[in-house]
Amino acid sequence: MDNYSLYIGIMAGVCTALSLLPQLFKIIKEKKADDISYFMLFILIAGIAGWIWYGILKEDYPIIITNGFSFLINLLVIGFSIKYKNKSV
Numbered sequence: 001m002d003n004y005s006l007y008i009g010i011m012a013g014v015c016t017a018l019s020l021l022p023q024l025f026k027i028i029k030e031k032k033a034d035d036i037s038y039f040m041l042f043i044l045i046a047g048i049a050g051w052i053w054y055g056i057l058k059e060d061y062p063i064i065i066t067n068g069f070s071f072l073i074n075l076l077v078i079g080f081s082i083k084y085k086n087k088s089v
Helices: 002-018 021-030 038-058 061-084
Strands: none
Touching: 002 061, 021 061, 038 061
16 A cells, blocks of 8 residues: 555656646747746745655655656746746747
């Protein structure tokens, strides 16, 4: 049963980590980010940072790795959103 729950945790973490990739690709492709909520992204990053911290405390590498990747994707979304905010193509 432990392996089963580990795989579920890894799959959930991978899905969460990949969730903003379509948004990131859209921002980069269209070079605009007019409707991005920075408040939502900052709350999400705070939650992800909490999960990373939790993973470190528990020495749980799937939590650390998947949330670390998610943290990076969110930073990229914020960075490209700032770069392309209110710019016309």
